[in-house]
Amino acid sequence: MNNVEKIIEGMTPLQKLSEMTQLNGAFVSASDAEITGLAADFGLNRENIASIGTVLNFTDAKEMKRIQDTHLAESPNKLPLLFMMDVIHGYRTIYPIPLGLGASFDTELVKKCSALAAREATADGVQVTFTPMVDLVRDARWGRCMESTGEDTYLNCLMARAQIEGFSKGNPEPGRNLATCVKHYAAYGAAEAGRDYNTVDMSEHTLREYYLPAYRAAVDAGVDMVMTSFNLLNGVPAAVNKWTINDILRKEWGFDGVVITDYNSFRETVAHGYSKDTEHCARLAFETETDIEMMSPCFIKHGKKLLDTGVIDEERLNRSVRRILDLKEKVGMLDNPYGAADEALAAELFLSDEHRAVCRDAAVRSAVLLKNDGVLPLSEDIGKVAVIGPHAKSGMIGFWSCRGRADEAVSVYDGISAVLGEDRLVYAKGANGEVREKSDAVMIKEAADAASAADAAILCLGETAKMSGEGNSRVDISLTDAEVELIRAVSAVNKNTVVVLFNGRALALGNVIDDAPVFMTMWQPGTEGGSAAADLIFGRRDFTARLPVSFPYHSAQCPLYYNRMSTGRPKPKDDKHYMYKSNYIDYPNGPLFAFGHGLCYTEFEFSEPVLSSSVMHTGGTIEASVRIKNVGKREGSALPQLYIRDVVACPVRPVRELRGFSRVTLKPGEETTVSFEITEDMLAFHRPDGSFGADEGEFHVYISRDGESGSYAEFELVK
Numbered sequence: 001m002n003n004v005e006k007i008i009e010g011m012t013p014l015q016k017l018s019e020m021t022q023l024n025g026a027f028v029s030a031s032d033a034e035i036t037g038l039a040a041d042f043g044l045n046r047e048n049i050a051s052i053g054t055v056l057n058f059t060d061a062k063e064m065k066r067i068q069d070t071h072l073a074e075s076p077n078k079l080p081l082l083f084m085m086d087v088i089h090g091y092r093t094i095y096p097i098p099l100g101l102g103a104s105f106d107t108e109l110v111k112k113c114s115a116l117a118a119r120e121a122t123a124d125g126v127q128v129t130f131t132p133m134v135d136l137v138r139d140a141r142w143g144r145c146m147e148s149t150g151e152d153t154y155l156n157c158l159m160a161r162a163q164i165e166g167f168s169k170g171n172p173e174p175g176r177n178l179a180t181c182v183k184h185y186a187a188y189g190a191a192e193a194g195r196d197y198n199t200v201d202m203s204e205h206t207l208r209e210y211y212l213p214a215y216r217a218a219v220d221a222g223v224d225m226v227m228t229s230f231n232l233l234n235g236v237p238a239a240v241n242k243w244t245i246n247d248i249l250r251k252e253w254g255f256d257g258v259v260i261t262d263y264n265s266f267r268e269t270v271a272h273g274y275s276k277d278t279e280h281c282a283r284l285a286f287e288t289e290t291d292i293e294m295m296s297p298c299f300i301k302h303g304k305k306l307l308d309t310g311v312i313d314e315e316r317l318n319r320s321v322r323r324i325l326d327l328k329e330k331v332g333m334l335d336n337p338y339g340a341a342d343e344a345l346a347a348e349l350f351l352s353d354e355h356r357a358v359c360r361d362a363a364v365r366s367a368v369l370l371k372n373d374g375v376l377p378l379s380e381d382i383g384k385v386a387v388i389g390p391h392a393k394s395g396m397i398g399f400w401s402c403r404g405r406a407d408e409a410v411s412v413y414d415g416i417s418a419v420l421g422e423d424r425l426v427y428a429k430g431a432n433g434e435v436r437e438k439s440d441a442v443m444i445k446e447a448a449d450a451a452s453a454a455d456a457a458i459l460c461l462g463e464t465a466k467m468s469g470e471g472n473s474r475v476d477i478s479l480t481d482a483e484v485e486l487i488r489a490v491s492a493v494n495k496n497t498v499v500v501l502f503n504g505r506a507l508a509l510g511n512v513i514d515d516a517p518v519f520m521t522m523w524q525p526g527t528e529g530g531s532a533a534a535d536l537i538f539g540r541r542d543f544t545a546r547l548p549v550s551f552p553y554h555s556a557q558c559p560l561y562y563n564r565m566s567t568g569r570p571k572p573k574d575d576k577h578y579m580y581k582s583n584y585i586d587y588p589n590g591p592l593f594a595f596g597h598g599l600c601y602t603e604f605e606f607s608e609p610v611l612s613s614s615v616m617h618t619g620g621t622i623e624a625s626v627r628i629k630n631v632g633k634r635e636g637s638a639l640p641q642l643y644i645r646d647v648v649a650c651p652v653r654p655v656r657e658l659r660g661f662s663r664v665t666l667k668p669g670e671e672t673t674v675s676f677e678i679t680e681d682m683l684a685f686h687r688p689d690g691s692f693g694a695d696e697g698e699f700h701v702y703i704s705r706d707g708e709s710g711s712y713a714e715f716e717l718v719k
C-alpha cells in the first residue's frame, strides 16, 4: 500500500469531506467569533475547518506558514494544506494581461512570463495556480476577455499549452514550478450578451468544435486540475454537469487529476433553479466526479448523511481524496508543509532586473499598432512632447495581479521622460468623464493648450483596471464622450497626436478612429508598460503583435469574430447597405480592425498564395507558400497567417479558420518565401455522427496578414 492509500485508510468520512473542501486562507486562522459567523453561513465548526485540505487566497510566505502551522497544530491527521492562488499574468512583477500575451502570437514569450511568475509565486508560498483560463471569447462586452488569449480556438490551444509548460516546467530549480488548473470548464466565455455568469446555450457541435478544444489541449499538456464554471450549459449548471465532467472530461479525455468547482458555484445551483437546497445540490454534485468544492459547504454539510443513508458510498469519497493527495504528493507538500516558500528568495526575485527586463520585452511584443498615418516613430530629437490623459501618470497592471502594485509600475509619462528628460515634457490630465477635479470642458481645454505648445501629443486613454476582469462586463465598449472630445481637441491643435490605449478587451473605435493619426493599444501591459510604450513610440523597438480579437466599429456588433459562418444571403462587399442581404443599414458587418491585424514601422507586400498541388490525396500533404517582400524603409517582422475554408460541409464550416502562422524578419528590400505544410488533420471537424475527420471536396487556402483580407488558392481533397 502506498503512502496515499495508507493516509486514506486512516481518515474518517468527515475528514475526507473536509479534505474535499476549499476555503479562504483566513478561515483557518479565524477567531472563535469568526467561526461562529462561518457556522451560520456554512455550517462549519472548528473540527471541519481543522481538516480542510486546500486553501486559496492568502497574502505571502509568512502568512502561508502561519496558516499551515495553525492547521497542523489543530488537524487530527496532520495533512498539510495545499495553497492555491490566481497567478494569472505575474505575481509581484506583472506581465501583460493574457489577452496582450495572446496578441504576441509568441508561445516562447508566454512560456517565459509564466515561468518567471511561478518562480516568484512559489517563493511566496503558492503551490497551485488557477491558470490557464482558456475560455473562447467572441463577445468583447464580457469583462473576462482580458483573461483569455482571444477569439480563436487554434491560438487558444497553443497558448494553453505554452502557459502550462511555462508554469509547471519552465524553471529548472527544484520547487520553483506551480501545478496548474485550466478553467472555466465549460464554455464560460459564451455568456449571453457578454454579461458575466450568464446563461450559455449552444449546440454540441459548436461546443466540441470551437469551445472544448482548448480545455482538451490543456488536459493533453498535463494540466493538474480542471475548474468547472459558473454558467448554465444547455440548462444544466456546469458545476454539476455529468455529461461534461464524467462523460467528456473523465471518460473521453481520460483526465484523472483534480476537478474543482469555481467559487461558491455548487451553492449557486439553487439560484439557477437547478437544485432546491444545498442538500439537493450535494446529491447532484456527488454524481459528478468533482473533487474539491471551493467556498461553499454542500459536500461537508450533507456528505455524511448521504453516506449513512447509502446515497453515496465511501469509495466515491476515496476517489476524490486520492486525487487531492496525489497532487499534494506530486508538489512535495506531503514531505515539506512549507513547500518552496522562501521569504529571502521572494524579496530577491520580486521586481528583479531580470524579471523586469522580460516584462518590458513582453509589453513591447504585446502592443498592437492599430493605425499610423506616418506620425510614429517619433524622433528622439523632437522638441517638447505633451503627455496627456488620466492614465498618463499611472502604471497599468490590470485585474488579477496578485501582489502586483500599480504604484510600482512604470507609467507612460515616466517611460517618455526616461527617453527625453522631464524638462521636455508637458503634462495635462485631460478628461475621461470620470476624473472630477474640474469640469471636463476645462480639463480638455488645458490639455489642448498643452498640446498646442508641443511638437507631439501622447494621449493615454481607455479602460482602468476595474473596467474589465471578473464581473466587469460593459454594454458600451467605446471610449467615453469626454475621451472622444479630448482626442478631437488635441489633434485639432497638434498633428502629431498619438492615442495610446489601455484596455482589457477589444474596444469599439468606429466613432473616433478618423480623429487622430495614430492609435495603438498597450492592453494592460504590467510593471514595465510605460518603458515599453516609450521603446515603441520612439522606434527603439518595432511593433510585432497582432490582434487576437476583432475590434468592432460599434458595441452593438458584438458578438463579432472572424471565423463566422456565411449566411444564405451574404453581403457582396462591406461598402454600403444591400437590400435583402444579411447586413446592417448603419454599420458594416465586419470589424474596424480584423483578428490578426497589426502594423509595424515597415510595409510588406504579400503575393497570392501558391499550392504545390491542386489535389490532396488522403494521407498526403500539400505545401502552401507566399512570397513576402519588405517594401518599407526599415527592418521589420511580418506574421503570415494560414487560413483554410472547407467550402462545402455538413455542418457548414466557417468562412475561414486559422491553421498556422509564422514570423519572418526582413531587411528593407529583402524578400522570402514562407511555406506551410497542409495535412489532412488540419481539415478535420466534428461530423454529425460523432466522428472526427476530413471530408472530400474543395478547400480554400489563404496566407494573409489578418483574418479578413487576402485572396485564396484552391485544392481538392480526394479520398
Ligand code: BGC
Pocket (backbone or CB within 6 Å): 056, 086, 130, 183, 262, 263, 470
Ligand atoms: C473566478 C475564478 C478564480 C476563483 C478563485 C472566481 O471568482 O471565477 O477564475 O480562480 O474565483 O479566485
